[in-house]
Amino acid sequence: MGAVDVIIVGAGTAGLGALREVRKRTQRFIIINDGPWGTMCARVGCMPSKALIEAAGEFHRRLVFSELGLSGSDGLRVDLGAVLARVRKVRDAFVNETRELTDDLGERAISGRARLRGPHAVEVGGRVLEAGSIVVATGSRPAVPADWRALSDRLLTTDSLFEQTALPSRLAVVGLGPVGLEMAQALARLGVQVTGFHAGRTIAGLGDGPVNDMALETLRHELEVHLGHEARPTAEGAGLRVTAGSASAVVDRVLVAMGRTPCVEGLGLENLGVPLDEKGLPEVDRATLQVAGLPVFLAGDANAEVPLQHEAADDGHIAGINAVSASTRRFVRRTPLSIVFSDPTLARVGLRFDALDQARVVVGEARFADQGRARIMLRNAGLLRLCANREDGTLVGAELFAPEGEHLAHWLAVAIHRRSTVFDLLRVPFYHPTVEEGLRTALVEAAKQLPNGDGFPLLAMPSE
Amino acid sequence: MGAVDVIIVGAGTAGLGALREVRKRTQRFIIINDGPWGTMCARVGCMPSKALIEAAGEFHRRLVFSELGLSGSDGLRVDLGAVLARVRKVRDAFVNETRELTDDLGERAISGRARLRGPHAVEVGGRVLEAGSIVVATGSRPAVPADWRALSDRLLTTDSLFEQTALPSRLAVVGLGPVGLEMAQALARLGVQVTGFHAGRTIAGLGDGPVNDMALETLRHELEVHLGHEARPTAEGAGLRVTAGSASAVVDRVLVAMGRTPCVEGLGLENLGVPLDEKGLPEVDRATLQVAGLPVFLAGDANAEVPLQHEAADDGHIAGINAVSASTRRFVRRTPLSIVFSDPTLARVGLRFDALDQARVVVGEARFADQGRARIMLRNAGLLRLCANREDGTLVGAELFAPEGEHLAHWLAVAIHRRSTVFDLLRVPFYHPTVEEGLRTALVEAAKQLPNGDGFPLLAMPSE
Numbered sequence: 001m002g003a004v005d006v007i008i009v010g011a012g013t014a015g016l017g018a019l020r021e022v023r024k025r026t027q028r029f030i031i032i033n034d035g036p037w038g039t040m041c042a043r044v045g046c047m048p049s050k051a052l053i054e055a056a057g058e059f060h061r062r063l064v065f066s067e068l069g070l071s072g073s074d075g076l077r078v079d080l081g082a083v084l085a086r087v088r089k090v091r092d093a094f095v096n097e098t099r100e101l102t103d104d105l106g107e108r109a110i111s112g113r114a115r116l117r118g119p120h121a122v123e124v125g126g127r128v129l130e131a132g133s134i135v136v137a138t139g140s141r142p143a144v145p146a147d148w149r150a151l152s153d154r155l156l157t158t159d160s161l162f163e164q165t166a167l168p169s170r171l172a173v174v175g176l177g178p179v180g181l182e183m184a185q186a187l188a189r190l191g192v193q194v195t196g197f198h199a200g201r202t203i204a205g206l207g208d209g210p211v212n213d214m215a216l217e218t219l220r221h222e223l224e225v226h227l228g229h230e231a232r233p234t235a236e237g238a239g240l241r242v243t244a245g246s247a248s249a250v251v252d253r254v255l256v257a258m259g260r261t262p263c264v265e266g267l268g269l270e271n272l273g274v275p276l277d278e279k280g281l282p283e284v285d286r287a288t289l290q291v292a293g294l295p296v297f298l299a300g301d302a303n304a305e306v307p308l309q310h311e312a313a314d315d316g317h318i319a320g321i322n323a324v325s326a327s328t329r330r331f332v333r334r335t336p337l338s339i340v341f342s343d344p345t346l347a348r349v350g351l352r353f354d355a356l357d358q359a360r361v362v363v364g365e366a367r368f369a370d371q372g373r374a375r376i377m378l379r380n381a382g383l384l385r386l387c388a389n390r391e392d393g394t395l396v397g398a399e400l401f402a403p404e405g406e407h408l409a410h411w412l413a414v415a416i417h418r419r420s421t422v423f424d425l426l427r428v429p430f431y432h433p434t435v436e437e438g439l440r441t442a443l444v445e446a447a448k449q450l451p452n453g454d455g456f457p458l459l460a461m462p463s464e
Numbered sequence: 465m466g467a468v469d470v471i472i473v474g475a476g477t478a479g480l481g482a483l484r485e486v487r488k489r490t491q492r493f494i495i496i497n498d499g500p501w502g503t504m505c506a507r508v509g510c511m512p513s514k515a516l517i518e519a520a521g522e523f524h525r526r527l528v529f530s531e532l533g534l535s536g537s538d539g540l541r542v543d544l545g546a547v548l549a550r551v552r553k554v555r556d557a558f559v560n561e562t563r564e565l566t567d568d569l570g571e572r573a574i575s576g577r578a579r580l581r582g583p584h585a586v587e588v589g590g591r592v593l594e595a596g597s598i599v600v601a602t603g604s605r606p607a608v609p610a611d612w613r614a615l616s617d618r619l620l621t622t623d624s625l626f627e628q629t630a631l632p633s634r635l636a637v638v639g640l641g642p643v644g645l646e647m648a649q650a651l652a653r654l655g656v657q658v659t660g661f662h663a664g665r666t667i668a669g670l671g672d673g674p675v676n677d678m679a680l681e682t683l684r685h686e687l688e689v690h691l692g693h694e695a696r697p698t699a700e701g702a703g704l705r706v707t708a709g710s711a712s713a714v715v716d717r718v719l720v721a722m723g724r725t726p727c728v729e730g731l732g733l734e735n736l737g738v739p740l741d742e743k744g745l746p747e748v749d750r751a752t753l754q755v756a757g758l759p760v761f762l763a764g765d766a767n768a769e770v771p772l773q774h775e776a777a778d779d780g781h782i783a784g785i786n787a788v789s790a791s792t793r794r795f796v797r798r799t800p801l802s803i804v805f806s807d808p809t810l811a812r813v814g815l816r817f818d819a820l821d822q823a824r825v826v827v828g829e830a831r832f833a834d835q836g837r838a839r840i841m842l843r844n845a846g847l848l849r850l851c852a853n854r855e856d857g858t859l860v861g862a863e864l865f866a867p868e869g870e871h872l873a874h875w876l877a878v879a880i881h882r883r884s885t886v887f888d889l890l891r892v893p894f895y896h897p898t899v900e901e902g903l904r905t906a907l908v909e910a911a912k913q914l915p916n917g918d919g920f921p922l923l924a925m926p927s928e
Binding site: 021041046047050051054055058059061064065067068069070071072073075076077078079080081082083084085086090093094287308309310313314317318321327329330331332333334335336337338339372373375376377378404406407408409410411413414415417418420424425427428429430431432433434436456458459460461 | 485505522523525528531532534537540541543544546547548772773777794796801802803836837839841842868870878882884888891896898924925
């Protein structure tokens with residue numbers, strides 16, 4: 001086989017994004033994948049986790065049935081084996097759909113572990129393939145420190161969690177970032193006795209004090225949470241003890257959710273001849289995905305930038321476009337948006353509050369304890385905070401822990417993307433009764449702190 | 465009592481909106497209300513209906529419990545008396561909150577039936593009160609033609625529905641506009657055998673063929689629907705027979721939901737000296753709420769313009785501002801948004817499809833049967849259609865029947881309000897997996913029909 005235009009290493013979300021752009025421009029490409037084909041998102045990430053959360057959320061609602069006038073909820077039971085079987089069924093369908101994207105590639109799709117030999121050469125299965133450029137999109141895997149790895153079959157990660165046919169009665173979740181928090185709450189709702197440990201003081205990547213405080217206060221009604229100390233495992237009978245500071249819990253198994261590590265060991269990045277950081281990664285420009293002047297592009301979780309599916313997809317597209325273009329194009333990235341599928345939902349949009357100069361912004365809040373629709377739904381808990389420039393009222397960021405919060409976050413994302421002011425956003429219709437009225441409450445509060453922000457928001461037309 | 469600056473007739477959503485603006489500008493006002501204080505929305509509209517829908521929606525979800533891995537749903541029962549008691553409890557709380565807005569007014573709040581004596585005079589309780597201007601916000605009541613009114617205690621409207629302590633086993637819902645459709649589906653889900661009749665061919669105010677078709681096809685799995693003929697009641701034993709064209713049903717009671725009529729009989733509008741239409745209404749400018757050159761403003765459902773709570777509130781504010789201002793200000797009204805809280809949700813945003821020149825627009829669609837998150841949630845039914853100008857890609861309108869559709873509608877409203885193009889909206893983040901990805905699907909399809917709309921959406925920065 002002669003040299004191709006592009007070799008894509010990795011067929012996850014980023015690799016498939018690159019493939020889509022490459023195929024539009026050349027048929028001389030190769031895509032190499034190590035391990036099972038199908039994206040991380042579909043196999044062990046977004047999709048199975050949302051399926052587990054769906055079952056947990058529905059079961060949890062039985063607690064309001066009596067108040068709503070529905071009887072018999074005492075007889076509802078979780079069949080954990082059936083829940084997990086349905087998670088796998090859903091997952092398999094999505095995995096098959098991502099696999100279909102490479103099914104027709106024939107010899108251009110290679111299964112095997114790739115190793116870069118230089119900026120134009122990749123070794124796989126004993127052969128060296130040459131290419132004009134290389135897209136590296138090898139993804140990430142759960143980070144598991146050695147003392148946890150030593151637990152062997154008492155250890156779970158998201159790689160193994162969805163393969164279980166049963167779950168123990170006592171589980172520790174170590175790491176309450178987005179993934180750990182989602183799984184801790186869902187498993188607690190499904191009847192597992194969950195103890196959560198988190199070394200930091202803010203959960204799920206939150207930056208803002210009040211939202212973090214409200215989330216912790218609410219979630220502690222459902223599971224035990226210990227913050228601020230690194231957790232350590234020690235053997236205890238057939239199970240293990242997890243200790244963090246003065247807190248400890250004896251559990252049967254532990255789900256380690258301490259973030260993800262780029263899959264770059266043995267990938268040969270050192271053969272590119274550029275400096276690598278302590279994680280073994282070269283410097284990458286997020287606007288191009290290019291590795292310093294080389295025809296090599298590092299996309300998706302492998303670059304350790306923003307480990308979110310929609311950003312990984314963009315990474316792949318940008319890398320794919322640049323890998324087959326004569327000149328490297330710089331792209332404007334999307335408004336930041338991250339969502340944690342807890343209940344209420346946690347989300348962050350736009351600029352981080354803790355990165356803003358507090359003297360130059362105003363903050364508007366809405367509390368969902370007293371919000372009309374949230375009360376009707378018996379989902380009335382949560383706090384939304386949004387932040388606008390004091391100078392001109394432009395909405396710049398928001399953090400929320402709110403019912404239906406994933407949707408409020410999307411509304412905020414389009415508002416911020418369109419560079420809207422709080423004054424103009426108050427001219428948007430808010431239907432009654434919806435949780436979106438909480439957005440209006442927060443906008444009104446922000447506007448009141450700004451000059452002329454206290455009036456009826458609709459614009460008067462110029463008089464004739 | 466001498467002349468006041470403003471008399472507000474009606475203390476519903478529009479009247480209270482007017483009151484809020486008036487109080488900021490003068491303390492010389494009177495508000496008159498006939499019948500119970502508290503808004504229609506809180507007493508017999510938005511709030512109790514949403515409470516009923518919440519119970520119905522939760523009970524309906526038992527049908528997916530087994531698929532999710534939850535057992536025991538066969539034992540769930542509706543206690544209709546308890547459901548309706550909870551509806552009233554919720555309603556009472558909201559009614560009390562709207563009443564608090566007038567509690568401190570003392571003699572400036574008058575209970576009684578008002579009659580206009582001219583553009584500066586209102587008669588109530590035998591007294592004639594004089595004012596610089598008058599805001600008329602008397603609201604609306606269910607429209608019930610004479611042959612239905614004759615059913616007496618077998619007739620229900622939304623005025624009486626939420627007062628019931630039990631419901632019959634067989635119910636006809638006559639009129640499948642927004643209110644009729646919401647109640648028909650909710651009551652069917654709560655175990656009432658519902659037959660729906662609708663004189664038109666499109667339900668819930670829809671204008672678009674495919675969305676109406678999809679909604680009908682889906683909803684007919686839950687209740688019987690007869691379209692296209694006016695329904696008529698005839699006595700039959702202890703119940704009644706409802707007949708429409710060749711369709712008929714024998715039922716115990718009937719919920720008449722044939723729209724609402726402005727409450728203007730006996731109001732004395734004829735004393736204003738301006739022409740009245742066949743409904744007895746004068747011409748009103750929606751931008752000012754003013755009645756042709758008079759110091760009289762007609763706000764909310766009473767003007768029969770857009771019978772939606774958020775528009776009635778705006779009406780009230782505009783009328784209140786103009787009633788106490790030296791000059792009449794014209795206000796830019798909000799982007800149209802209407803939502804029907806069926807499941808999936810029905811909604812319309814922006815311009816009506818049937819009002820658009822089809823040659824000048826492109827339509828993008830998303831079907832939720834195959835949408836990722838909707839499948840995970842087992843809510844995968846529905847259709848979203850959006851419409852953009854062919855000339856420049858500006859999003860101008862959307863119709864949808866979609867899971868979580870009330871939130872998609874709000875996203876579309878802010879996008880349309882901000883005069884966004886489909887190209888730019890594809891640069892907004894869509895988190896994975898969410899139903900908002902359905903918006904992207906439809907945007908992609910619309911963009912593809914436009915010049916240069918087929919590429920990766922993110923903007924490349926100008927090269928240096």
